[in-house]
Amino acid sequence: MKDPLLTVALAQISPVWLNKTGTLQKIEETIHEAASKKAELIVFGESLLPGYPFWVELTNGAKFNSTVQKEIHAHYAQNAVSIENGDLDTICKLAATYKMAMYIGIIERPIDRGGHSLYASLVYIDPLGEIKSVHRKLQPTYEERLTWSPGDGNGLKVHPLKAFTAGGLNCWENWMPLPRAALYGQGENLHISVWPGSDYNTKDITRFIARESRSYVISVSSLMRKSDFPETTPHLNEILKNAPDVLGNGGSCVAGPDGEWVLEPVLHTEGLLIETLDFNRVLQERQNFDPVGHYSRPDVTQLHVNRERQSTVRFDK
Structure with missing residues (x-):
């Protein structure tokens, strides 16, 4: 029998903003x-x-052909993560050293x-x-679409972790019923929701997903305050002019099954x-409800998922 207990650490921290x-x-x-606390x-x-x-929302991000937007975006891209070039290698080595699993939200600049x-x-x-999966957010939300690209289904995967099966989604795609169902159908019972930082987002859906899936749900948010913007940020004065004192207040939480x-x-x-x-x-909670098990009717409704990594070109050998 696998150990039923799992110690988890929710890292509610701020970034060194736009500084990889x-x-x-x-x-x-x-x-x-976290390792010192046996996570x-x-x-x-x-x-x-x-x-x-x-x-984006602080500097008229929708203005077309804006020098300000281009220069901040270029700075963002310069500090984005290239997994293929080894940007996460040190993190992976720490995971192996401490025998600790990790979910981490990144801005990815993929070669593929x-x-x-x-x-x-x-x-x-x-x-x-x-690295066992890289899930690119399926649908960036509202102003995010001005700087992020839509992803694909390749990362809709779950992973064994002691007695648990873990899977995860980014921010508002947690509200998308079908991606949730894609994870449930693979046996997910530990759902990871990651957010940029606000109890506005986490306070309702964390408990909703837990009750819908009869799984644990871990929601982790970052913090971001006006004081967290580095002096090296391009067009910093323009950003700070309209920035509130608190842009992300946390709201990390855990709901039970x-x-x-x-x-x-x-x-x-x-x-x-x-x-x-x-x-x-x-x-215990699956005894009377399991959305993809005994409380499902695949003969009536069934989900089909395309997990192929999307690419613009295909090369024949």
Whole structure:
């Protein structure tokens, strides 16, 4: 029998905004701290590495052919993550050293899509330090579409972790019923939701998904305050002119398989939140409802998922 207990760390931290090197260092420090607290899984917020594109709504991001938008976007791209070039290698080595699984939200600049467009991706690293999935956000939300590209279904995968089966989605795609169902259908019972930072997002849907799926749900948000914008940010004065004091207040939380709080949303607090989850509670709650098991009718309704990694070109050998 697999160990039913899993100690998880919710990393509610701010990025060194749009600074890949600085944010990576902060992530590494947080992993070391989580290891000292015996965490077996650590989760970081959406787009934490190197940060959420807060500038778009603060600087007239929809203005076409704007020098300001082009220069900030180029800075963003320069600090985005290239997995193929080894940007996550140090993180993977720490995962292997501590035998700790990780979900981390990144801005990905993938070579398989030409190496210039940006994607909000959720990366799963297993306790052996191997990247097992890179889920590119299916549908960027509203102003995000001015800087992020839509992803594909390749990363709609789940992963074994002790007695659990974990899967995850980015921010508002957690509201999309069919991607949720795609994860449920693969046996997910530990759902990871990552967010840029707000209890506005996490306070309702965390419990809703838990109750719908009868799974644990871990929602992890970042923090972002006006004081977190580095001096090296292009057009900083233009960004700060309209920025509120708090852009992301946290709201990281955990709901149990009954839809009740294990950890209520935590606001304005930077650091690690530690909880231990018991897999047996999943089995207890699945007794009377299982959305893809005994409480489903695949002969009537069935979901088909395309998990092919999308690319503009195909080369015949």
